[in-house]
Amino acid sequence: xxxxxxxxxxxxxxxxxxxxxxxxxxxxxxxxxxxxxxxxxxxxxxxxxxxxxxxxxxxxxxxxxxxxxxxxxxxxxxxxxxxxxxxxxxxxxxxxxxxxxxxxxxxxxxxxxx
Amino acid sequence: xxxxxxxxxxxxxxxxxxxxxxxxxxxxxxxxxxxxxxxxxxxxxxxxxxxxxxxxxxxxxxxxxxxxxxxxxxxxxxxxxxxxxxxxxxxxxxxxxxxxxxxxxxxxxxxxxx
Numbered sequence: 509x510x511x512x513x514x515x516x517x518x519x520x521x522x523x524x525x526x527x528x529x530x531x532x533x534x535x536x537x538x539x540x541x542x543x544x545x546x547x548x549x550x551x552x553x554x555x556x557x558x559x560x561x562x563x564x565x566x567x568x569x570x571x572x573x574x575x576x577x578x579x580x581x582x583x584x585x586x587x588x589x590x591x592x593x594x595x596x597x598x599x600x601x602x603x604x605x606x607x608x609x610x611x612x613x614x615x616x617x618x619x620x621x622x
Numbered sequence: 623x624x625x626x627x628x629x630x631x632x633x634x635x636x637x638x639x640x641x642x643x644x645x646x647x648x649x650x651x652x653x654x655x656x657x658x659x660x661x662x663x664x665x666x667x668x669x670x671x672x673x674x675x676x677x678x679x680x681x682x683x684x685x686x687x688x689x690x691x692x693x694x695x696x697x698x699x700x701x702x703x704x705x706x707x708x709x710x711x712x713x714x715x716x717x718x719x720x721x722x723x724x725x726x727x728x729x730x731x732x733x734x735x736x
Binding site: 543550551553598600606607608609610611612613614615616 | 654656663664665666667668671673713715724725726727728729
């Protein structure tokens with residue numbers, strides 16, 4: 509399917525478990541992003557990647573790990589899930605040009621940590 | 623990044639025009655004005671962006687004040703599908719390097735009545 513997909517769409521896990529959220533885009537965009545969205549905080553950037561093998565921290569990176577071995581994939585791993593990581597996670601991709609920061613967002617993954 | 627101020631919520635009637643305001647009194651000369659919207663249970667989607675001149679696309683129009691301290695997103699005929707949270711975001715390509723992430727505020731929740 510063309511576009512940006514996320515899997516799973518819903519996930520329930522227990523505190524302390526490792527969880528990986530997948531993100532795949534078919535546009536070959538250079539940039540990919542992970543955001544989390546919580547009530548009262550809006551969307552916050554966790555990590556981003558400017559190209560394969562290049563990643564950098566965003567606003568709230570603690571407790572998360574990312575990798576980008578291929579342009580089209582950008583998985584997000586919660587190494588030891590905590591209840592505070594219960595959230596909706598959005599992946600996005602885009603090409604950053606001088607005048608345009610158009611990002612394309614996936615449908616989101618709703619993660620519950622019990 | 624310069625900050626934006628938007629009303630928390632607005633209401634509109636179906637098939638009527640909607641004017642969504644955004645104040646950005648500290649905007650810099652190189653800040654681009656971007657609008658995104660987030661439909662219920664979906665990821666944000668790009669709507670429109672501009673620098674100084676008014677802009678039109680198939681989704682909406684963006685009217686930018688002459689002093690650029692405010693802008694208005696115009697939906698010419700609101701439909702029920704336009705009910706969403708609308709985000710006004712400033713992005714300066716001269717600052718932040720190639721990071722490219724967007725800083726989302728709380729946006730304006732638009733309700734459309736049939």
